[in-house]
Structure formats: C-alpha cells, structure tokens
Amino acid sequence: MNILMINGTMRKGSTYRIAKMFVERVTLSQDTVNELFLPKDMPEFCRGCGLCITQGAKKCPDYFIYLRRVTKLIDEADLLVFATPTYVYHTTGQIKALLDHYGYRWMLHRPEGSMFQKQAVCFATAAGGGMKSALKDITDSLKWWGVGRIYTYGVAIKSMSWDGVEKDVKDKIDKKVNEIMAKIVHEPEKVTPSLRARILFCLMRHMHRRALMQQIDTDSWKEKGWLGDKRPWMPESSGPEKAEPDAQPHQDDLEQEDDQEQPEIFGTAGQDFQQARGEYVQERLPLEDLMPEDMWR
Ligand SMILES: Cc1cc2nc3c(=O)[nH]c(=O)nc-3n(C[C@H](O)[C@H](O)[C@H](O)COP(=O)(O)O)c2cc1C
Numbered sequence: 001m002n003i004l005m006i007n008g009t010m011r012k013g014s015t016y017r018i019a020k021m022f023v024e025r026v027t028l029s030q031d032t033v034n035e036l037f038l039p040k041d042m043p044e045f046c047r048g049c050g051l052c053i054t055q056g057a058k059k060c061p062d063y064f065i066y067l068r069r070v071t072k073l074i075d076e077a078d079l080l081v082f083a084t085p086t087y088v089y090h091t092t093g094q095i096k097a098l099l100d101h102y103g104y105r106w107m108l109h110r111p112e113g114s115m116f117q118k119q120a121v122c123f124a125t126a127a128g129g130g131m132k133s134a135l136k137d138i139t140d141s142l143k144w145w146g147v148g149r150i151y152t153y154g155v156a157i158k159s160m161s162w163d164g165v166e167k168d169v170k171d172k173i174d175k176k177v178n179e180i181m182a183k184i185v186h187e188p189e190k191v192t193p194s195l196r197a198r199i200l201f202c203l204m205r206h207m208h209r210r211a212l213m214q215q216i217d218t219d220s221w222k223e224k225g226w227l228g229d230k231r232p233w234m235p236e237s238s239g240p241e242k243a244e245p246d247a248q249p250h251q252d253d254l255e256q257e258d259d260q261e262q263p264e265i266f267g268t269a270g271q272d273f274q275q276a277r278g279e280y281v282q283e284r285l286p287l288e289d290l291m292p293e294d295m296w297r
Pocket of ligand 1: 009011012013014015016084085086087088089090125126127128129130157159160161162
C-alpha cells in the first residue's frame with residue numbers, strides 16, 4: 001500500500017505526532033510512505049484564472065513547478081492521511097490553498113478515477129474547539145473528489161504543544177488511532193466506495209448524460225466510458241471473461257498519460273528537463289496572456 005501524508009503545517013507538532021503515530025502503526029513492511037509539508041511543497045495560492053476547470057489541469061500556472069509532483073503523489077497513493085491543526089476554527093490556509101487547486105477534480109467536473117478506491121484519514125487537533133469545521137474543510141473536497149472511504153478524527157488536546165497534553169487525552173488518542181487503523185483495508189483493489197461516493201457519481205453521470213455540464217467535463221466522462229457501463233471502481237470487462245481490476249485508471253486520462261512520459265524534474269537538470277521546461281514556458285506563461293489584462297493584477 002502506498003501512503004501519502006499531507007501535513008497542513010511545517011510544524012511537527014501535536015497533529016503531526018498523532019497522524020504519524022497512525023501512519024507508523026498502519027504501515028506494513030512492503031508499504032511506502034511519502035510526506036508532504038505545506039506550504040513548502042505547494043506554496044502557491046490559486047489565482048482564480050479557472051484554466052484548470054475550463055481548459056485542463058496543465059494550464060494551471062502552478063502545474064509544472066508544484067502541482068505535477070503533488071498530483072502524482074496523490075494519484076499513486078492508496079491511503080491519504082491529512083493532518084491539520086485548527087486555525088481560527090478551520091483547516092490551515094495552506095491546506096485550503098492546496099485543495100483549491102483541485103476544484104477541477106470535483107465530481108461535477110473531471111474526477112480522477114482512482115479516487116474511488118482510495119481511503120483517506122483526516123486528523124485535526126485544536127486547543128479547545130473547531131476541529132469539526134477544520135475536518136469538514138478537507139472532507140468536503142475528498143467527498144467531491146470521490147474518495148472511496150473517508151475517516152476523520154478531531155481532538156481537543158487542551159494544550160498548545162504535545163508535551164502539555166495530559167495522559168488521559170493521550171490515552172484517548174492512542175485508542176482512537178487504533179480504532180481507525182483497524183478499518184483500513186490493506187488491499188487497495190478491495191476498497192469499495194461508500195454509498196455516498198457512488199450516489200454522487202450517479203447523480204453527476206446523470207447530469208452529464210443530459211448535457212447539463214461543461215463540454216470539456218462531459219467529454220472526459222465519455223472518454224472514460226462512465227456515461228456507458230464503466231465505473232471507476234469496477235473491474236474492466238473484456239469480453240465474456242471478468243477482467244483484472246482496473247489497475248490503470250490513469251491511462252484513460254490523457255493528462256496523466258502525458259505526465260508519465262515526462263522526465264522527473266526534481267533533482268534532474270538534464271536536457272529533458274530543459275526541454276520540458278521550455279515547452280511549459282511556451283505553453284503556460286505569461287499568465288497575463290492567458291487572461292484578459294483587466295482580469296489579472
Ligand atoms: C493561528 C492559530 C489559530 C488557532 N485557532 C484555534 C482555534 O480556532 N481553536 C482552537 O481550539 N485552537 C486553536 N489554535 C490552537 C491549535 O489548533 C492547537 O494548539 C493545535 O493543536 C496545534 O497543532 P500543532 O501542534 O500540530 O501545530 C490555534 C493556533 C494557531 C497558531
């Protein structure tokens with residue numbers, strides 16, 4: 001299983017401690033764990049150009065530098081672990097900034113098929129209150145991304161630091177972490193999406209079939225076969241035999257396909273990188289050219 005931790009702060013504080021405790025317990029020897037820290041790994045706010053929604057994810061001015069890598073990690077993960085402290089009754093601004101960049105993946109637009117068989121666990125801490133709304137900030141997106149199973153745990157630690165957390169609270173956290181751990185399915189192909197995810201999918205499918213949605217989105221649904229018999233969580237059928245579980249939902253997504261052909265840019269400074277960067281600059285920048293001048297400041 002591939003696990004991705006998305007930390008809503010750079011601070012390895014109480015939230016990180018709890019989420020990490022969960023990750024360490026749930027990880028089996030063959031699993032891989034990646035960690036993202038915000039804002040370091042995605043420091044840009046959404047600029048509101050809407051190009052990801054109207055033209056494609058790669059049109060985002062932040063795609064090449066940050067989102068390409070983050071998106072790849074998200075898509076390859078079987079288990080997403082979000083960790084957010086509560087800031088003024090909500091998730092941190094940096095998590096919100098990340099989620100804003102994935103508006104185009106909401107189910108009414110172009111959801112990523114692999115989401116339906118992903119599991120997500122969201123942890124929030126607060127000194128006293130606001131964990132519920134902080135968690136909702138994240139789960140709103142996860143639900144609309146189509147994430148198959150979503151678990152949450154919010155805890156008031158009654159302290160500003162882990163050292164100040166009392167033993168009874170730590171015991172309670174320990175127990176809850178174990179409870180969530182027991183719910184995690186270790187074979188990703190065996191994850192069945194929740195009824196809510198399937199219902200939302202069916203509603204959106206209906207709207208696309210009735211041509212009530214943006215054309216680029218409906219075209220994507222059609223391309224993936226979702227307006228017909230295919231479902232992102234169902235094994236592909238090939239003739240009378242039952243096919244293997246759909247292990248390559250990304251291949252239906254042209255944008256993802258392109259990604260795989262591109263060189264790894266991080267830590268690489270070769271010709272491929274220069275070429276890819278050149279193409280990006282040519283295609284994506286300057287933003288002023290992509291938006292009318294009076295729309296951009
Ligand atoms: C800017 C800021 C805003 C906060 N807002 C709240 C709040 O609305 N409610 C609350 O109970 N605690 C609030 N806190 C306290 C933190 O949520 C709490 O200490 C949390 O456990 C810190 O997590 P960390 O140790 O992982 O950074 C706030 C802390 C900061 C720095």
